[in-house]
Amino acid sequence: MIAHVLRPGPVHLLRLATGDDVYQEITRYVTDSGIRVATVNALGAVRRASLRYYDQSAKRYEDLVIDEPLEVVAAVGNVSLLDGAPFLHLHAAFSAEDGRGFGGHVNDGTIVFALEVHIAQLDGEPPVRLPDDCTGLTLWG
Ligand code: ZN
Secondary structure (H helix, E strand, C coil), rough: CCCCCCEEEEEEEECCCCEEHHHHHHHHHHHHCCCCCCCCCCEEEEEEEEEEEECCCCCEEEEEEEECCCCEEEEEEEEEECEEEEEEEEEEEEEECCCCCEEEEEECCCEEEEEEEEEEECCCCCCCCECCCCCCEEEEC
């Protein structure tokens, strides 16, 4: 296990605009605001979801698009550094009109209907993502 101890910093509350790309817009905000480490959560609704599922055996992502209006039941994520830049890692659970549930790693192409985002910035040395041979992922070093 690896632990990083940080202190609470400013909290940013955002309302994304209809039509925004969830992943790109939050990434743009944290980059423009100089946020290097944070926790993120969000709720609302999207017009479509573009998700990824990590195949642990093949060590690669499988892409999945749910092309219908969905509630964002909960989104949770964090910001840390990858290759010297802020990197958003975001997962979300969604529900459809009939209550079906979907979820996964949020990718480019998830389009906002209405979304409230809570970014809790942290003060201290940001974790840095490094390649991990065991999982094939970039994980906190
Ligand atoms: Zn993920």
